[in-house]
Amino acid sequence: MAVVLRSSPLLWARVAGMVFACVAFSVALYGANLTHGTGDWCIFCWSFSFVGTLLIVLIEMFGLQTRAPVSWKNFPITFACYASLLCLSASIIFPLYFLKGYAGRSEMINCRIVSTVFSCLATIAYLSEVSLSKARPGEVTGYMATAPGLLKVCETFVACIIFVFISEPVSYDQNGATKWCLAVYCICFILSAAIIVMCVGECTGFLPFSFARFLSSYALLAVGLYLSATIIWPIYKFDEKHGGRGHRPNSCGSSSGLCPWDKLLAISVLSAVNFILYLADLIYSARLKELETTRQNYTLKIHSKEKDLLELQQAVDSLKSSARSAVENGEQIFREVMQSIERRWCKFRDLIRDQERAAESMLQTLEQEITELKQKRH
16 A cells, blocks of 8 residues: 655644644643543543544545545544634633642643643644635535535534533523523534534435525524524523623632633623624525525526537538438439430430441442443443
């Protein structure tokens, strides 16, 4: 099996992201002294990004893209986008939980600082990979390389963060309004994740309806749902008339990380962020649908022109056939006329020859008679 390793900016971006993520989790495991589940999440973000990128590099190195059970036009950029978001979340969460409130310098603090720095570098590297892989204007590529596809990744990731904040502690079971918000987050997350899976698995062609129309319809639905959640959640969590708390408790200042009130505020902000993402998704999806409709119209026009050209070609072929037939018929008639003339000429020539023979015979007869008369006179 041949090994192909072509140097390119995309390859170097992947290698950089892989190396930075590897350094981040290696240093964290070595001396950062992580004590609770938040550290495990950061380790998962870095190690997952490292392993996935290594797998992509190896597959491309050995030329196994066609044997992979996924669409290679969609999978690498989808993974790179998720890796950039995971490393970004680790770059924010890790210093918030493991550097905040620590003074002085020690090996543990130094390791945590190094992990944070390399996590930020990995985020930049993966964002560079996404920038290098995304579709350019006029370029034919996979759906996940377009703006709506990348927005789907961001939407699902933001929804996952909302699920983490809304479930620890549980903050959605106080009334029906907050349960409705949870239903909105779940419905939109499931549908967006299903779209990503279908694109990566190249299953969109099995849908019994137009995929572009489904995307625009779903984006419109998601915008409406998230608009309601963006309005309802702050009302029932921060308005005292509806049982909420409008001011940040004093106990939040002494806790490490995010307190429950901060998480409620984060859910409100993330709901607004996802609303903006879905709104942008709707605009891009409508644009894609418009482009798809334009492409279909051009395709129909091209097919119509091809049909007209085919009919014209058939007419030309018919005229050629008729002309060829007419020429052949004319040649046949000309040959028949020439043969008739030749036959008549032959008959006329034979008649002339017969008359010449008859005239010669008469002359001979006259000469004989003249000769006999002369003899009789003598």
